[in-house]
Amino acid sequence: MQNSQAMALSAALLSAAGELTQRIHEGVVARGFEGVRPAHGFAFTRLSRGGATATDLAAHLGVTKQAASQLVDELVRKGYAERRPHPDDARARLVVMTERGWACAHAAEESAADAVRPWVERLGERKARALLDQLTAVAPDGPIRPTW
Amino acid sequence: MQNSQAMALSAALLSAAGELTQRIHEGVVARGFEGVRPAHGFAFTRLSRGGATATDLAAHLGVTKQAASQLVDELVRKGYAERRPHPDDARARLVVMTERGWACAHAAEESAADAVRPWVERLGERKARALLDQLTAVAPDGPIRPTW
DNA sequence: CTATATAGTCAGGCAGCTTGACCAAATCGT
DNA sequence: ACGATTTGGTCAAGCTGCCTGACTATATAG
Numbered sequence: 001m002q003n004s005q006a007m008a009l010s011a012a013l014l015s016a017a018g019e020l021t022q023r024i025h026e027g028v029v030a031r032g033f034e035g036v037r038p039a040h041g042f043a044f045t046r047l048s049r050g051g052a053t054a055t056d057l058a059a060h061l062g063v064t065k066q067a068a069s070q071l072v073d074e075l076v077r078k079g080y081a082e083r084r085p086h087p088d089d090a091r092a093r094l095v096v097m098t099e100r101g102w103a104c105a106h107a108a109e110e111s112a113a114d115a116v117r118p119w120v121e122r123l124g125e126r127k128a129r130a131l132l133d134q135l136t137a138v139a140p141d142g143p144i145r146p147t148w
Numbered sequence: 149m150q151n152s153q154a155m156a157l158s159a160a161l162l163s164a165a166g167e168l169t170q171r172i173h174e175g176v177v178a179r180g181f182e183g184v185r186p187a188h189g190f191a192f193t194r195l196s197r198g199g200a201t202a203t204d205l206a207a208h209l210g211v212t213k214q215a216a217s218q219l220v221d222e223l224v225r226k227g228y229a230e231r232r233p234h235p236d237d238a239r240a241r242l243v244v245m246t247e248r249g250w251a252c253a254h255a256a257e258e259s260a261a262d263a264v265r266p267w268v269e270r271l272g273e274r275k276a277r278a279l280l281d282q283l284t285a286v287a288p289d290g291p292i293r294p295t296w
Numbered sequence: 297c298t299a300t301a302t303a304g305t306c307a308g309g310c311a312g313c314t315t316g317a318c319c320a321a322a323t324c325g326t
Numbered sequence: 327a328c329g330a331t332t333t334g335g336t337c338a339a340g341c342t343g344c345c346t347g348a349c350t351a352t353a354t355a356g
Contacts (some may be wrong), residue, residue: 003257006264009280010168016287017165020158055334067313090335091321109151116154127282133156133183134279138267139164203303215344239303239352
């Protein structure tokens, strides 16, 4: 693969990721969840598996723990999450999603399905799945970097 | 395709885009170009086709013209680009890349190739090309959104 | 030849992140 | 068992990159 193609791949990846994020976000807002940002959605994907600490979130989002803590503040203030004492560690606080948090995460999934649908229609089910498979093969579990 | 898979696709896309951007940037810095950010690289891809106005860049990057103008200031100050009077429009300024700008863009291409190489090795040449084709099919020419 | 649109700049503000310093609880080493 | 180090979290201050709003100068339309 030539240099220019590598560059094209990067650009396509970025453009696709940006557009998808944008559309998902719009869909979430349209479903009545105001005041949320994409970064909150990325936090939900981590919180939805039994909660997480602020430090966990920081690693998952690729930011400092202070930034993650601020983000949790915001989620709590807006009613999407709450802090509980951590069962095993008196220093830590376990952040868990509220009912409203789950509703928002669900809305995000619906919105994501809406955003991806035109892609599936254009590529066909088989190629769309291949795209997903190939992407998950190359980008398994690095931190989500909502900004650069 | 189910909702959760759409979400997985989005997450994989974001993670891949973030990692790739990060690696390309590191490669560019390693080649001796300090003080550049990924957004500058995205600007180069637009400037490299005969130059562009600040407003063109704004549209390409998905930011306001003021932000684009600031970015051009930075590129000029660091020696990567220069402003020239626009041949057809006395209001406008044509931003073109300097010699150093071209060198930096070239370094970015090399770096992109390095960053993509492990993916090609993991997927194989054929699937890697399929990935590129499918991505360019779904995300043709939307604005690059370096931040959200 | 006025009226509107467009390219660019100047000024001010702010959201989201960073670094640095600190406290309290957990873990390690001896 | 106990001091030393690590780890989870907070507070405070500051900065970067972007935004909105207001403005000038040139181009384009009616």
